Amino acid sequence: MGHYIVRRLIYLAAVLLVVSAITFILMHAVPGGPFDQEKRVPPEILANLNRRYHLNEPLPVQYSRYLYDVMLPHFTTNPPKNTVDNDFLINFRISKLWVQWMNFGPTYSSRSRTVNDIFRQQLPVSMQLGILALFLAIATGIPLGIMAALKQNTIFDYLGMSLAIFGVCVPVIVLGPLLVWIFAVEMKVLPASGWGSTPPFLFGVFPQTLGWDYFKFAILPVVALGLGSSAIIARLTRATLLQVVREDYIRTARAKGLLERLVITRHALKNSLIPVITILGPLFAALVTGTFVTELIFGIPGMGRYFVTSITNRDYPVIMGTILLYSVFLVIANLVVDILYAYLDPRIRYD
């Protein structure tokens, strides 16, 4: 298992190299640069700006410089200064040695902010949205699927599955405006846009307070984002549970005289949840990128708006950083799912 994880982490590094190379080439293949504006900048200033951000160097040099800053840890013996050019996401110290890792560089849109600043202030909002949506999907999807399967072909089954079909079919950009119209415009019970927490965040991710003031902003976007995944989980749980309860070992458990409740919870559920775990990886990926859509619809100050504007503004470090970070999320999510899978089903062995 340890070998397997190490191999997967090496694979992660390879993936990041390729992803960063493709992104870098695509970004720079587009004619024009980040400082081409409607109002033409004088050539001397343009040259200065390009020199300031190292854009005058050959592309391979720029690329290696970027990789060096982002991927390799930096070691210094004197306490590092935190400047726009020297802002690392991870800083710690081992006795006299300072270790710094992951400098995503400055953003071109602001002289005093770095990409890491954006990550520190905007990414937690996106993560809160994504985590809440994943939580909603699991917390509603699995019980709904179990209920539909145990009461197959009854009104519960039909209602649950109709809701699931609705969830699968209706995309966020449809559900978002509909929810806003119903709950914010007509009923006026929830705000139409915004987010209930601001930096600093607890442990860098979580909101400081969890009350109505937080959730009243979160409810609509979380439902809009999570409903689709909830529906997928519900349908899958129902299908696999229906399959599992027909297995021989369930008949054996019943024949032993076990309580039906125990048969379901101890024997059927555990096995029927394995396929559900496997789709959590892709589902997590969908939710993570889905936060972009949701944020744009509900006006949430997360990564979504920054990414879209960074593309139109050619803010190279923001584009690169966001894509790399999200790739890391995806690869790690899949790794976690694979490990969980082996844990749940002892027949699976990675070597």
Next chain:
Amino acid sequence: MTAEIKSIPTGTHAGGAILTHKRENLWQDAFRRLLRNRAAVVGGVIVIILALTAILADLIALMPYDEQTLVDQNKVPAYMVKLFPSMKPYAKISDKYPMGADYVGRDLYSRMVYGSRISMSIALIGPLISLFIGVIYGSISGYFGGRVDNVMMRIVDVLYAFPGLLFIILLMSFFRSSLSDPTPGTLSYMLGQLDAKLGGMLFIMIGIGLTAWETMARMTRGQVLSVREKEYIEAAHMLGVSDLRIMFRHILPNIIGPLIVVETLAIPGYIALEAFLSFIGLGINPPMPSWGAMIADGSRVIRTYPNQAIFPALALAITMFAFNFLGDGLRDALEPRLRGTQ
């Protein structure tokens, strides 16, 4: 694409019993099963209506999609005030527009009719591109196996790690600015012109095609691997049939069923993706209408004129329902073993 089961020459069964029902090939059988599925039939009918709407948009729409009458901006028909009572104090009534006019006085109904063209083209072309690239890539990888397979699948693995939506946003901006070369005669100029003629659809399709084929490639490879070792393929090899012919005549017809099913189930995703790209302004070029762009415009005035967002949203939702029902039905009809697994 016909995968006829070569029937026993006489009408007698091996056991001697006489076959009474008409013999059917796989596809007729699947079609019959599809017709028995009520939800799928409803979905199919809606899809046909939508396709006709898209083709006959010029006849069905009341006015051109870009005709602006500025004095009529945000006007609504009388029934809309009953539907949305909050509009009453400020609504300007005009029954000229069946669903109201938008913020520059264009007829919403006509724009929705024309908007179906975009969604339906994506529904048609998206799967074709994805199938085309994915099936060729996957069959080569699966058929030749070994090192070729290894390298080709590692490439797919890496592309899988790309955050799809972010990648497609990047691609769209790349196409938009680098393929709009102003000098006539170059390839990029031609592509740019073609895209402009299609109202921005070309680049969306390329973007979808480039990001959607990976799943298809993996699936095709798996399917190819499972039939590659079958006896009839071995027999074909013995007879000296060429690799290409084995691939297209012997393997492909046997694996295409599940691939089509998966691709049909992916259509709603493509439609939603186009709508999202247009929503953030990277999709269709205005003034060409797309439901996604209309929802974006409508969302801005959802407090005052909810009809401008809700009608295109409903159109998009109905289309997604129809394709989902049709896809589910197709899966049940073509792959009865997979029923209810997704």
